[in-house]
Amino acid sequence: MKSLSLADRKVTTDRPAFVMGIVNATPDSFWKKSRGAVDLALRLIDEGADIIDLGGESTRPGSDYVDAEEEIRRIVPVIQQIRRHSNIVVSIDTRKKDVMQAAVEAGADMLNDVSALEDDADLGPYVARTGISLVLMHKRGLPSDMQNNTSYRDVFAEVNAYLTERIAYARQCGIGENRIILDPGIGFGKDRQANVELIRRCGSLCGGAYPVLMALSRKTVIGEITGRSVEDRLCGTIAANILSVLHGASIVRVHDVKETVDAMAVLSEIGYNE
DSSP, X not given: OEEEEOSSOEEEEXXXXXXXXXXXXXXXXXXXXXXXXXXXHHHHHHTTOSEEEEESSOOSTTOOOOOHHHHHHHHHHHHHHXXXXXXXXXXXXXXXXXXXXXXXXXXXXXXXXXXXXXXOTTHHHHHHHHTOEEEEEOOOSOTTTGGGOOOOSSHXXXXXXXXXXXXXXXXXXXXXXXXXXXXXXXXXXXXXHHHHHHHHTGGGGGGGOSOBEEEOTTOHHHHHHHOOOGGGOHHHHHHHHHHHHHTTOSEEEESOHHHHHHHXXXXXXXXXXX
């Protein structure tokens, strides 16, 4: 059984991994069907998502950041509407303290920070005060230029060292170890070989002491392996997610919740030993 500690409760799943459904309240996220608001969130909940990951700022390669006021305008009404219907875990994909504060006040439970607390000095102390859970992700550079430098001498060692340092920073801010989740940042400043290595070894990050979130859904690496366009990467994504869980992932972040829930059910019944 997998578990996550939130500020006000502990959540568990009997699945091999939590299924996190993606809702992008943005006009420019790379997978158009992930762009939406309340209707999309409620559909993913009905399909069996354990967590909704809501974002108001695209971080796809080549994207530009937006200001906090715009993010808040995009996401807070969605959180409020979700809370009228469900107590599901709501994760917020942001790098900004002001956005996260508005989200928590509206009912959010978790921060998913692609900057691993680097972009806003006030964010770590805020997370500590509220007791929300936190995803620390590895990336290199900014979304606008992160694919310009994808060379590593030893990608696992470098990502592992970075996340170890960010854990130390989070702990210095007062964030409890049981609130920390790691994400190796598939596709964020990494080439095909690096991504594959991180998928294979995801469960060993930082000694395997923290839950690992894997965000593989329809990403470029799936297209590079299969030769498929983003519209045709569902089967490749399902395979990659199953393999990541077998290699130690605790959360899979996906666009296609229903299909992933089915894949986790089959994996649980036939082939998964925790």
